[in-house]
Amino acid sequence: MSTATSMMTGVVLPGNSTVAFKDCLIPEPGAGQVLVRMKASSICGSDIRAIYREHLGEGPECYQGVIAGHEPCGQIVEVGPGCKLFQAGDRVVIYHIAGCGACDECKHGYMISCRSSHRAAYGWQRDGGHAPYLLAEESTCIRLPESLSYIDGALCACGFGTAYEALRRMQVSGQDRLLITGLGPVGLAAAMLGRALGVSSIIGTDLSAHRLSLAIDLELVDLAVEASDGALEKILQYSGGHGCEASIDCSGAAPARLLALQGTRAWGRCAYVGEGGTVSFEVSKYLIHKQIMLYGSWVTSLRHLEELVERLDRWKLHPEGICTHRLPLSDAGKAYELAAGGQSGKVCIVLED
Numbered sequence: 001m002s003t004a005t006s007m008m009t010g011v012v013l014p015g016n017s018t019v020a021f022k023d024c025l026i027p028e029p030g031a032g033q034v035l036v037r038m039k040a041s042s043i044c045g046s047d048i049r050a051i052y053r054e055h056l057g058e059g060p061e062c063y064q065g066v067i068a069g070h071e072p073c074g075q076i077v078e079v080g081p082g083c084k085l086f087q088a089g090d091r092v093v094i095y096h097i098a099g100c101g102a103c104d105e106c107k108h109g110y111m112i113s114c115r116s117s118h119r120a121a122y123g124w125q126r127d128g129g130h131a132p133y134l135l136a137e138e139s140t141c142i143r144l145p146e147s148l149s150y151i152d153g154a155l156c157a158c159g160f161g162t163a164y165e166a167l168r169r170m171q172v173s174g175q176d177r178l179l180i181t182g183l184g185p186v187g188l189a190a191a192m193l194g195r196a197l198g199v200s201s202i203i204g205t206d207l208s209a210h211r212l213s214l215a216i217d218l219e220l221v222d223l224a225v226e227a228s229d230g231a232l233e234k235i236l237q238y239s240g241g242h243g244c245e246a247s248i249d250c251s252g253a254a255p256a257r258l259l260a261l262q263g264t265r266a267w268g269r270c271a272y273v274g275e276g277g278t279v280s281f282e283v284s285k286y287l288i289h290k291q292i293m294l295y296g297s298w299v300t301s302l303r304h305l306e307e308l309v310e311r312l313d314r315w316k317l318h319p320e321g322i323c324t325h326r327l328p329l330s331d332a333g334k335a336y337e338l339a340a341g342g343q344s345g346k347v348c349i350v351l352e353d
């Protein structure tokens with residue numbers, strides 16, 4: 001196909017909770033690059049926190065005015081010279097960071113942690129998925145199994161990948177109860193994947209009554225607890241006075257981070273994936289004396305994202321189940337408003353042919 005002289009309209013995020021549209025040329029794939037027709041491009045909490053509301057502007061979170069969207073999924077329409085694996089027609093999820101490819105982190109597939117000046121994340125430092133076409137490095141493409149929808153794929157690109165990585169690192173299994181603080185899209189993802197990994201019971205907490213009932217309606221948590229003063233008591237009561245063997249904070253809020261630690265059983269594991277903010281706690285009382293392993297976990301690796309989509313296919317599991325709002329690109333303003341409202345499940349921009 002020839003798209004070289006055609007124009008397209010993409011979404012940029014100027015800050016101050018606004019959305020704008022920008023016209024640009026449909027790019028031509030260079031060496032090792034592919035042109036992807038976007039089908040689904042979901043909104044991540046980081047888009048809201050670090051770009052939509054205000055440009056936080058530090059290091060890998062420095063937004064450079066590019067087309068937004070770092071959860072892209074679509075179909076390859078054109079490949080550049082030297083591509084080795086993919087061809088036109090292939091359905092792909094895009095791991096949302098193109099690293100330098102040469103450093104230790106990149107060699108391990110953790111392009112998220114690449115510190116090179118060559119590192120660029122889609123939707124942050126290079127054009128992302130909120131447009132009809134995306135120019136991607138072939139090395140960041142992961143084949144989407146036939147059984148998964150484009151929305152399934154988009155949700156894996158950051159959110160489900162992030163939840164999967166943390167659960168994987170804690171080696172969550174059927175031996176565990178799982179406590180999830182924050183039932184936004186990443187929390188819901190952790191619940192869905194925790195179930196698939198065999199977790200025996202799941203407790204979820206959130207401030208939003210709407211999100212608590214969504215988690216119950218989707219049958220993703222066994223107990224939904226309002227994140228108020230009595231929350232810890234309810235968690236302990238439900239877990240035989242012990243707390244949960246594994247816990248994950250997906251909120252980034254200080255009280256929820258503390259609650260995740262407090263609700264972790266002695267010798268258990270706790271992971272922090274919710275971004276931003278701070279936390280302070282009595283280290284001896286909540287961490288050392290309880291012999292707890294505390295993990296920080298940031299996104300996932302290329303390999304683990306590939307493993308995730310393979311397992312979703314095997315488990316016949318669809319991340320799309322947590323998507324509560326699907327909107328066309330022209331309604332991107334509404335989509336961001338919904339996502340920023342903190343009351344919804346996942347919000348996804350869908351692009352028709």
Ligand SMILES: [Zn+2]
Pocket residue numbers: 099100101102103104105106107111114115116
């Ligand atoms: Zn690198």
Ligand SMILES: [Zn+2]
Pocket residue numbers: 044045046047070158159
């Ligand atoms: Zn993200």
